[in-house]
Structure formats: structure tokens, C-alpha cells
Amino acid sequence: MNRIVVVGAGPAGLAAATAAAALGVEVVLVDAAPKLGGQFFRQDALARGDRFTLPFQVEHVPNATVWAVEPVAGGHRVHLRIGAADDPSRTGRVLETRALVLATGAFDRALPFPGWDLPGVFTAGAAQAMAKGQGVAVGDRVLVGGTGPFLLPVAASLAAAGARVVAVAEANAPVSAWLSDPAGAAAGGRRIPELARYAGLLARHRVPYRRRTAVVEAHGSRQVEAVTLARLDREWAPVPGSERRVEVDAVAVGFGFTPQLELAVAARCRIEGGFVAVDAAQGTSVPGVFAAGELTGIGGAELAASEGAVAGAAAAKRLGAVVEPPLGAMARVRAGRRFAAALAAAFPVRSGWTGWLREDTVVCRCEEVDLRRLRAAVEERDVGGVRPLKLASGAGLGLCQGRVCGRNAAVLAGLGDTAFARRRIASPVRLGELAAAEPEVESADPPWSAAAERGFGQDFG
């Protein structure tokens, strides 16, 4: 079978699958969720049917976890577990492909603060997923905090799900930052009116939007009962005397996003500045592996879909389809990246957050490693890299494998913040599943096209 495998059915993966199918290529679209759309187009899980339809050339494999990607001669082998999440009854499937499109997206970055491990503190993405996907608000009185335009739709979804949004605390002062780069902001296309619509919605719900403000502590014994909100200076140090206590039963925080890199790392794609490096055809440094969406840089759904369309066409070309360069999508990618750069400049994570922590503040939630233990590991054991830091402190060794704490622990330890993504097993599988008989490999048809064996050379032309 000569087919493309696309991992992730968000905006990028959907566009890649659709573009490749339009060129007559068969596609297997693998996704963790029961329905299409990913985090951005999260569908109401309680409603019947799927609001997306795919061309007949696309086989959608829902409820599937890719737990390993293995380079083999001429392509890659993709290992799946399919079925009820984390259940031992999941079945295996192994697909070989000569053209793999990774569209695995990103997850919220959460910064630690005293009390952030209390039940009732959520990521902004969790609040959004519960409101949009499950029709339930994570609390009755919710404070939304962090940085970035994503906080607005989260607050709007919470209000729509019946929560009282006490405030949106934006740690940056984005309006002035925006104005400093009008060209980048103008490249945002539909995003600007979309944000204006959210701002209008929040105004109608009388939700205050507080700039240079952050949740610096959550209070409660068994769950959140209140938070301390503080004004921040330019570098995000709390302004002394500005702290005030706000009664809430939930907090949703998000400080931008971290790309879900493990499959790209497993496929040995080059990573630059924390993201997968790609050429103009979304080809990675590894022949036959393409990347699209937040993996290549945080830029939102519109850019992800444009990148997906390019990646799908490039992957189809690799399988021998006759492909005209998708010039329109490629131009939209370039404009989208300008907007993404302006966005990143307007909503950075400033260094002052490290001052929000106390010695006993948990940094690694899984292994319950606090700041004191992390610092002791750095000072007494002289750790100079992420691996020794993990072994000496325990941070990042738990079930999430450093996805939540990795960047933060690395910053606190004075190391680069992107080295935590190396994970041999991309998603936990049970020992019984590993021990079970390996399913038959669904092979890709040989012979491989020798002409295509060059990384980054997969541009059209």
C-alpha cells in the first residue's frame, strides 16, 4: 500500500490529509481523539456525528496513540495502540510509510507558583477542552491568567459554559507591544477581528482584562479557595504592595505553548530553537518526514492549516503524485509566520516568574520535586545538562516525562529550555501491551524512490 501517514487531526493534519487526498494519494490519518479537529476545532463530544468530513481516500483512525516512530530502510514505521484510553484492551497496529506528516500540535505551558498543584488550578487548555468538548465549566468563579491571545477564547468559553469569569490577568502589556510591530500584526489576516470579537464578548459579560497582572499564589488546603493577584513590573516581578486576594474556586493559566516534539525527535528531525526545522515544502531534515502546525513554531490554526496543505502536497509528491507547487498556501505560510513572530514578540515569557516560587513550591508535579531539591541538585551535584539534572533531582522522571516541568526546571537550573523532549516511548504503554505479540506490519510498497533521498530537498521545483 502506497500511502501517507498523518499524525494529528487538528488544523494542520486535516489540511495535510485533504491536500494529499486531492492529489489522489491514500492517507491514514491517526489521532488520539474520538472526533476530528484537534484542540483548536475541539468538537462537542456529547453531540452526535462529526462536523468534519474527509475525502474517501483518507482512512481516519481515531482513539489512537502513536507510541513510537522507528526509522526503517526507505521510510518509517509508526506504532499505534488503538482503543479506550490507557486500557489494556487496546489493539496494536504498525504502519510503514515513505511519507510521514507530523502534525502533533502543542500543549499549554504552565508556570509554577505556590499552590499551583492544588486541585482547582488548571491549564487554560483544560478549561477550554472541558467547556467546548464536555460542556462543563471547571469552576463557578474562575480566574483566567497567563499570557497570550488564547486567554480570550478560554474566558469566553468558560462564560458560555456558565462560569463567572472573575478576571483575565494578562502578564504582558500587549497593546503597546502590538503597536510596535504593525506590519506583523497586519499579517494576521482574520485573527485580529476574531480577537476583537472575543474582547467584545468579554466586555458584555463584564469580565475585566487586567494587564501586567498575574496569579502569583493559589490558596486552599484540599482545593483552591482563593488566589493572590499581583501587578507585575516589566520583567514580571510582582510590584510590592500590589497583591490582593481574590476568592475563586478555579484558576486557568496558560503561558503560551510547548510543541509536542517527541515523534519528531524519535524520527531524528533536526530541532532548532525548540521547534522542528522545515524547508519551504515543510520537509524536515529527514527524508520522507514532513512537519506542519505548532511543531514548527507557534502560529495558530490558520498558519497550521496552510502549512498542512503544503506538507500534504509535498508528501504526495514524494509518493510520485504529479504536484504543482501550492503557491497560494506557501504565500499564506510566509504571511502567517510574520504574524506569529509579531505574536511571540508581544506575548513573551519574562524572567521574573522565577521569583514567584518559594523553596517549597513544587516544580515537577509528577515526582513532587520542589525548588529546594532542584537547587540542591544543581549546587551539590554540579549538573551541567538536562539528563544529569533529571537523575540528580528527580524532576522530569515521572509519568509526564517532563512535558509539564521540563522547560521550567531547565530555566530554574540555568540550562537551555528545550532539551527535555527526548523520550524513547512517546506515550506510556502498559508492559502487557509491550509484551503482547507484535501486530503484522502493514508495509509500504517498495521500491523506494532513490531520487527523493535528500533531507530538506523536498521543495517543489
Next chain:
Amino acid sequence: MRVVWDGEEVEAREGQTVAGVLTGLGVRSWRTTRGSGRPRGLFCGIGTCFDCLVKVNGVPDVRACQRVVADGDDIRPQSGAELPS
């Protein structure tokens, strides 16, 4: 459909996740940590953080935010590291 939460039958809907059912019931925490026994519940909501682990039909370490409920599921809180029963 109906599922059992901590020994009590509760109403659930097609497509709901365990976290969706529990949040709807006002339950905030359904797990304690291995080390200091601290309460935990939903955190990232999208399958990344593994904080929302729960026991489903005797199997521990199931992510509540990812697991879609099936009729009759027996859902129980998890304390620390548990072995399948």
C-alpha cells in the same frame, strides 16, 4: 447510561470523559500523590500531564481526561501508585 463513581451509581452521557462526568458532579480531586499523599485531579485536560489518573474497572493509571466512559464503568479514586486488581 450509568457508571459507578466510588461505589455510587451516577448518570453519564455518551461521549463524556471520566473527567467530564466527575467535573459535572463537582468532584475536584480523585487521586493522591505517591510521595506526600497530596490531592490531585484534572490539570492539563488534554492527556499530557498524567495528573488526573483514576481507576477504571480495576485498572489504575487511566487518564480521566482521555477516557470516554462506557455504560457500567466502575470508576474509583486512586491512591498513590496502585497495582491492577
